[in-house]
Structure formats: structure tokens, C-alpha cells
Amino acid sequence: MADLPEKFRSRDSVAGLGIAAIGGVFALGALRFGTGTLTEMGAGFFPFAAGLIAILLGFAVFVSAWRKPPVPITRPAVRAVLFVTASVVVFALTIDRLGLLPAIVLCGIISALADRSTRLHEAALLAVSLAIGIWLVFVQLLGMPIPAVAGV
Secondary structure, three states, rough: OOOOOOOHHEHHHHHHHHHHHHHHHHHHHHHHOOOOOOOOOOHHHHHHHHHHHHHHHHHHHHHHOOOOOOOEEEOOHHHHHHHHHHHHHHHHHHHHHHOHHHHHHHHHHHHOOOOOOOOHHHHHHHHHOOOOOOOOHHHHHHHOOOOOOOOO
């Protein structure tokens, strides 16, 4: 990596190319499901459009990195990666067993603890607010058949 120009070695350049690459994978994967047309969208239409948007945003981040001084790439925050990953796993394991509200609360508390400065009561308040907001949008407004609490 030492052979690359300094701008290519900046955090924003690498992030932009990473976002574009992930968008490309999504767009290519969506083609297997058929995109359909604008009037009759197929199963792959939305993932394909989201992939294209990610490609455009990734290249925008990459190009913007060339307009400012390079920021060196630093080691990722291991604690944050572990806690956020754990929160996604916990959500996936609890959404069917406990219901939407408990799963979101657990997910919110665990992911908030990725930051060492977060206090437990702050994380709990944030998680409960998030759970109520998500329940209002997805269950009440959109009518999705997700039980708020399992067994109730």
C-alpha cells in the first residue's frame, strides 16, 4: 500500500471505494431476482436501485476525499464492532421468541454500550424510545404483522 499516492491511502478514499464495492455486489446480486419495470417491479428492483445508489454515494465519498487533506487509516474500534455485531445477532435470535419491542430494546442497549461513555440508564432510555418509534412506524402505520411482545 506504500506505493499508492497519499490520497488513495486516506480513510475516506478507502471507505468510498468500499461502499461502492458493496453497492456493486448488491446490484449484481439483485439481477438474479429480476428487476422488472418501473410499473411492474420485480423482487430485485429495490436491491438493484439501492446498490446503484450505494455505488454513486461511494464514488462521491471517494471524490470528496481528494478535495481535503488525507486522514490516515486507523485501527477499527474493536469494542464497537463487537457490540454492534452482537446487537444484530441478539435481535435476530429474539425477534421471533420475544417479539418486536423486547428485541429492539435489547438490540438498542447492546449497541449503545459500544461507546464506553454511555451509561446504562441512557442506553435503556434510548432503546425504549427506539422500540416505541419502530413499533409505531412498522406495526401501527404500515400494518406489518409483527407481534409487539410474543404470546400477547
